[in-house]
Amino acid sequence: MIFAKVIGTVVSTSKDPNLEGKKLLLCKEVDHTGKPLNSYHVAVDAVQAGEGNFVLISYGSSARMTELTKNAPIDAVIMAIIDEVQITDPAKSAKKGTSEV
Amino acid sequence: MKLGKVIGVVWATKKVPQIHGCRLYVVQPILENGQDSGQPLVVADPKNIAAPGDRIVFVTNTDAAQAFDTGFAPVNASVVELVDDIA
Amino acid sequence: MFLARVKKKVVATEKHPAYHGKRLFVVKPVYPDGREKGTDNEWIAVDYVGAGIGDIVVCGGAPGVAKEVFDLELAPIRTLIMAIVDHVDYRDI
Numbered sequence: 001m002i003f004a005k006v007i008g009t010v011v012s013t014s015k016d017p018n019l020e021g022k023k024l025l026l027c028k029e030v031d032h033t034g035k036p037l038n039s040y041h042v043a044v045d046a047v048q049a050g051e052g053n054f055v056l057i058s059y060g061s062s063a064r065m066t067e068l069t070k071n072a073p074i075d076a077v078i079m080a081i082i083d084e085v086q087i088t089d090p091a092k093s094a095k096k097g098t099s100e101v
Numbered sequence: 102m103k104l105g106k107v108i109g110v111v112w113a114t115k116k117v118p119q120i121h122g123c124r125l126y127v128v129q130p131i132l133e134n135g136q137d138s139g140q141p142l143v144v145a146d147p148k149n150i151a152a153p154g155d156r157i158v159f160v161t162n163t164d165a166a167q168a169f170d171t172g173f174a175p176v177n178a179s180v181v182e183l184v185d186d187i188a
Numbered sequence: 189m190f191l192a193r194v195k196k197k198v199v200a201t202e203k204h205p206a207y208h209g210k211r212l213f214v215v216k217p218v219y220p221d222g223r224e225k226g227t228d229n230e231w232i233a234v235d236y237v238g239a240g241i242g243d244i245v246v247c248g249g250a251p252g253v254a255k256e257v258f259d260l261e262l263a264p265i266r267t268l269i270m271a272i273v274d275h276v277d278y279r280d281i
Binding site for chain 1: 237249254257273276
């Protein structure tokens with residue numbers, strides 16, 4: 001799974017029939033501190049996410065393991081909306097502080 | 102399978118039903134000597150095996166879903182063992 | 189999945205049976221604003237939604253996807269064009 005922020009919607013009329021009725025969201029990958037990385041993903045929304053949400057994306061064949069995406073030709077699904085990422089390791093949270101400077 | 106250390110917890114109220122009740126951790130992959138190896142990733146813990154600070158074994162890719170009783174969950178990595186010691 | 193622009197068509201006569209009757213395109217990944225990502229970044233993708241050269245499309249694929257889409261026993265196919273993009277509404281961060 002990767003962390004991402006929802007930044008928009010992809011609108012498409014000609015698509016695979018199994019994608020009908022599914023929301024395609026444009027997401028920008030972020031690290032566990034929420035810092036944007038230069039990587040964009042189009043993912044199917046399985047949890048009613050919206051623009052601005054901090055989410056978890058599952059990718060690859062695992063992305064088809066939800067009721068919504070079972071038979072769909074997809075390789076990325078938003079499977080959780082994150083409330084908070086709590087870094088419990090003191091060494092890592094210290095590292096986070098320095099990387100933000 | 103790889104070794105990792107649980108360095109954080111991901112709190113998410115809204116999740117797909119397949120992973121309800123399953124904790125999500127931030128895990129730093131490590132080598133047997135404890136050294137970091139690559140970037141932290143998110144790992145699911147379907148059997149509630151781990152806690153923050155623990156050294157664990159996790160599986161990735163398609164096999165990650167096999168850690169769930171249903172064999173059906175949209176996850177890319179799952180905790181499968183809590184490491185007591187590496188001798 | 190990723191956004192890409194359809195650049196060229198791949199023409200071939202000798203094909204693996206799984207590729208019979210399928211259109212192949214050269215696609216280049218793009219940023220949401222349409223800029224291409226790097227010069228040496230391109231993929232070959234199987235189209236089954238009727239894409240054409242110049243279209244912005246949604247591409248992707250994972251083990252097993254092509255097998256299901258085309259209902260084949262064996263499908264040595266990875267990247268698919270699964271949707272043609274009308275437009276992208278977004279606000280970058």
